[in-house]
Amino acid sequence: MADLFSDDPLQAPAANAPREDAPLADRLRPRDLGEVIGQDHLTGAEGAIGRMVAAGKLSSMILWGPPGTGKTTIARLLADAVGMRFESVSAVFSGVADLKKAFAAADKAAQAGQRTLLFVDEIHRFNRAQQDGFLPFVERGTVTLVGATTENPSFALNAALLSRAQVLILQRLDHAALSELLDRAEGLEGPLPLTEDAHDALVASADGDGRFLLNQAETLYNAKIENPLDPAALGGFLQRRVAVYDKDREGHYNLISALHKAVRGSDPQAALYYLARMLTAGEEPRFLSRRLVRMAVEDIGLADPQALVQCMAAKDAYEFLGSPEGELALVQACLYLASAPKSNAAYKAMKSSFRSAKETGSLMPPQNILNAPTKLMKEIGYGKGYSYDHDADEGFSGDNYWPEEMEPQTYYTPVDRGFEREVNKRLDYWDKLRRERGAG
Incomplete structure (x- = not known):
């Protein structure tokens, strides 16, 4: 992959090179932002990160994206690119004491003129009170916060924290990006023992996760396979990747x-x-x-x-x-x-009728349709003048059933599709009878 930038700040080498026996994913970790794969919309010259690095000044940000898309790598490279001190905590393993220690170290560094980039991995795992604890240090510039999360920040993070940080969305790695990553692995370790179709199947199995892809490739290298595997043999050799899916997320x-x-x-x-x-x-x-x-x-x-x-x-x-x-x-x-034919007429009718019921309060139905189980209720007019529809012509009396203080409403309007087409005909027919009998 060609370098995306030529400016010196972006080409600054990473501070610590991995050991020769380090996992393949660590040995292939990008040394500068130009080597980051699949996130050009952020790291490119016109991207949010590219512009911040070119200006030499970072704002606090939340990196939101699926696993294995480069969130941790980008955070480390950002600190190198703008000459900031890098401090890292994980919400999985760190508590309040660890955060206090990180903030104290950042305060001390600030007094010496050194800015600190505080990277918080899995930031959504901190509770609301812990997230609030970041605010004063971010506001006074003690740290530039870079949080990483796989969860939607709108649900997982405090509104106060979100208002002080820019949310940057990392994309899952597409087939081209994963293929390029695998090419880098083969450039370092040699060809994988796979047929061309199996090579494509391996890329597809990663489901957008670069780290997973490299771990699978390393498993193949370590197995010392002599004859290239076809897709069926590859599927039998490697574990099946489970799709990313949290049932409450x-x-x-x-x-x-x-x-x-x-x-x-x-x-x-x-x-x-x-x-x-x-x-x-x-x-x-x-x-x-x-x-x-x-x-x-x-x-x-x-x-x-x-x-x-x-x-x-x-x-x-x-x-x-x-x-x-x-x-x-x-x-x-x-x-x-x-x-099936579609209609939301019943759904709309429910919403409008519920709204009308709340607005009209306790209006009494007309007395002629009220039940009269007692002598007193009959004496005061309950049920008087009720028209029993089965005794009327065509089984339809055309009576008014609305409260006296309320005009008749139309909540349900059937669509002219499916069975509701027939319902519409019935309603039109009854409306015609109601008009005729009302006029009479």
Whole structure:
């Protein structure tokens, strides 16, 4: 990869070269920002990091991205590039005492004219109070904070801390970036014992994680394999990579959002893909069955009343069969929803009627439709003049059922799709009768 910068600050060598027996990932760790792979949108001349380094001044930042994309490496190289002292803590292993020690050392260095870059790995693992502890030191410039996180900062970090730091998003390494990383490994260690197809399969298995890819390559080198492996043999030799998916974290919500929107968008192929992503990653099938029910009533409703029936049947089938057989029922329900006619008329009707109910408070229904179980209630007019619809022509009285202080409202407007087309015809017919009988 060609160097992205030619200025001297970016080409400053890393302070500590790795030992010859260090892991492959350490030996291939970039020595300057120009060697960082796959993050040109940040480290390039027009990127946020490139501009800060060119100016020789860093602002506090949060590096947010998947595992193995270079967050720790970039933080170390940033300190070297602008001549700052590097201090590192991990939220997994460090506590309040470690933070106090780091801040004290930064204070002492500042008195000697040395600026400190404080790198906090897994910063989202610090609780809210610990995160607040960074604020005074960041505000007075004792440290320039560089936090690394795999979690969405909007959920994982305090708003006060986010307001003082720029969030920079690292991208998962694409096929080209991972291939380049593997080329560097082969340039250092020699060709991997793989066929061309197996080479591509190895890159694909990394799922955007450069560190994982290099660890797999090192395993192959250490095995001293004589004959090149094809994709099938490679799959049997190396462990299968499990997709990054935390069931209570952002990946969970991203995929369920994608599934819901693919169903709503009537794309059964994409919907099935996201359903498969979640199931193969270990998502709880009962959670998915609940979400499918939600989709049936929110996005299909009476356009196809069978959608809800299908989803409830799929839930029962899964409970009866268990996994993995029962997952086929969830697949069937998902495909039914995605291919069904869509309507959110019932969902919109619910929202508008709930809003109206809150706004109108305790208005009484008209007396003629009130129940009158006691003599007193009958005497004061409850139920008087009620028209029993089954006794009326066509089973429809056309009575007014709204409170006297309230004009009739329209909450539910069926779409002209699926079964709701028929519902629309019924409503139009009753409106016609109501107008005729009202006029009479």
